[in-house]
Amino acid sequence: MMRLQASEAADETRDEIVRQATQLFTHYGYSKTNIGDIALACDMSAGNLYRYFRNKQAIGHAVVARFFDEVDACIERGMDESQCAEARVRFVITAAVEHTVRELRQAPKIVELSEMICETEEGQAVVGEHVQRNLARLTGLVREGVANREFNVNDAEAAARAVQMGTKFFHIPFALAQHGLDRVEADLAVTLDLLCAGLRGRAACQPRD
Amino acid sequence: MMRLQASEAADETRDEIVRQATQLFTHYGYSKTNIGDIALACDMSAGNLYRYFRNKQAIGHAVVARFFDEVDACIERGMDESQCAEARVRFVITAAVEHTVRELRQAPKIVELSEMICETEEGQAVVGEHVQRNLARLTGLVREGVANREFNVNDAEAAARAVQMGTKFFHIPFALAQHGLDRVEADLAVTLDLLCAGLRGRAACQPRD
DNA sequence: ATAATGAAAAATTTATAAATTATTCATTAT
DNA sequence: ATAATGAATAATTTATAAATTTTTCATTAT
Structure with a gap:
């Protein structure tokens, strides 16, 4: 597994992911929100999310x-x-x-x-x-x-x-x-x-x- | 649905059911214990339990x-x-x-x-x-x-x-x-x-x- | 290098059928 | 009457296959 990104820009991206995920989780619930939805809201591919979070749970934790x-x-x-x-x-x-x-x-x-x-x-x-x-x-x-x-x-x-x-x-x-x-x-x-x-x-x- | 029994003897039976159910629930858990198990432990048929309790939940409540x-x-x-x-x-x-x-x-x-x-x-x-x-x-x-x-x-x-x-x-x-x-x-x-x-x-x- | 993609693999969820369990009730026993 | 049964039905759970989702990774872009 690749190590998570740690640059300035990466932190900004991480923040955006957390913001979008928060919206989706509060609106649809944790289980009904999938990685694809979060990625879409962030204008990126699902795979790319894993450069910023270890997995879906980690997004929830954040x-x-x-x-x-x-x-x-x-x-x-x-x-x-x-x-x-x-x-x-x-x-x-x-x-x-x-x-x-x-x-x-x-x-x-x-x-x-x-x-x-x-x-x-x-x-x-x-x-x-x-x-x-x-x-x-x-x-x-x-x-x-x-x-x-x-x-x-x-x-x-x-x-x-x-x-x-x-x-x-x-x-x-x-x-x-x-x-x-x-x-x-x-x-x-x-x-x-x-x-x-x-x-x-x-x-x-x-x-x- | 038949009304529950209310006699002296019925109360005794009810107590026995609760006692047996308690044993089974603590041992196997509520979901893994079925009405048949409780009935068997009480030496009666499953159907007869319903003369003493409305349903399985009611046994749990008791x-x-x-x-x-x-x-x-x-x-x-x-x-x-x-x-x-x-x-x-x-x-x-x-x-x-x-x-x-x-x-x-x-x-x-x-x-x-x-x-x-x-x-x-x-x-x-x-x-x-x-x-x-x-x-x-x-x-x-x-x-x-x-x-x-x-x-x-x-x-x-x-x-x-x-x-x-x-x-x-x-x-x-x-x-x-x-x-x-x-x-x-x-x-x-x-x-x-x-x-x-x-x-x-x-x-x-x-x-x- | 870091960022991102998209397709492939692994894991999970959903849909469905099969099996089990809960519940009812007509019948028998006391 | 009250107590109990066991077979019938309804509801739920489990098993399984199909579909979806998560996660990885080789590849491309900046």
Whole structure:
């Protein structure tokens, strides 16, 4: 198998492929979109796609990675450094979930893509990286909150992980769709209320016996 | 279609069917177990099963309902009324999750059953009832905690819902299996640490602007 | 060199027939 | 009456062939 292209121009082409694939996946679904369709939309032959992606799944992974990058960018953009740590923790989670919910509303077919992702090793790696980045961000925020006495937790990293686990349900497209998209925002709000109360509280994340 | 049997003896037969079906489903999986197998295990004809259950799915629903009943019984049995509300909240969640994890370890095939459940209206009703019962129990515990000044939340029902949503991830068999059963217990513990800290904290579940 | 093609091979999906399984029901037994 | 059967029918699954799609690669173009 030939090694993938790595030049400037190749990166541009790769981007275009991901853009076109995103359109087709959201419109027709992952399985109903074939390599030929993507190639056609990109004005190239099917074979040429393999100079940029190892296979069809890899395109799916790139589409999802791009979605995660958008969520991250949206969070970076919207993050208001002047706000208290709690507001920013809430924003980080809420923005990501709302982004996903919006996506699910206007393109329910992406559930299929997210299921493919779960089934592949590399797909899980893509998700894993995003989760990791998110945890790092949360940990930073919790540390800040602890530093300025807004939060009161012993182990900032554990508390951040707790926030992440306590909202993990809201990051699973399949679960959201089943729960009912309309209930998501309210349920996330009460959950964040309690988690944030925990971050502020005195005895949170004390070592257990 | 004939109406289902409703006598004493019929209930006994129904129980036996559910018991045998549970064995077969956990051993061979829901799809690989056929009505004939269940009937054979019960020493009756396939046709006769339909006097006790509307169809195969209904047997699956009953198996899951029974599992939930076991979890509930286990919780009732293990619940120590002398303990503080927090310990009991933790126990309610932890016992249920551990029950599920144990089940998943010794019978990974039940994931298939839980997926069938999600796909059927009646299956979701079975889950919904269990979730409802659980919420009621949590709400009662939170109220008790509030009453004896152990917890400090405005809206006990909202706080209970937050505990439920914040641990919902840990109740989804598919999600648990993917997350890795070995990580579940530790991750649930930190999550409960933070949620319980929230229950104890001063400003939890205040009305938002 | 890098980019792209199009035809060939491999893998997957769809269509269809055959076989199995789920479900109903007329009949028999208790 | 209630319980159960087993044969008949309906629905589903499996097996197989045909068609499509994915992937590779030798070749051409820039």
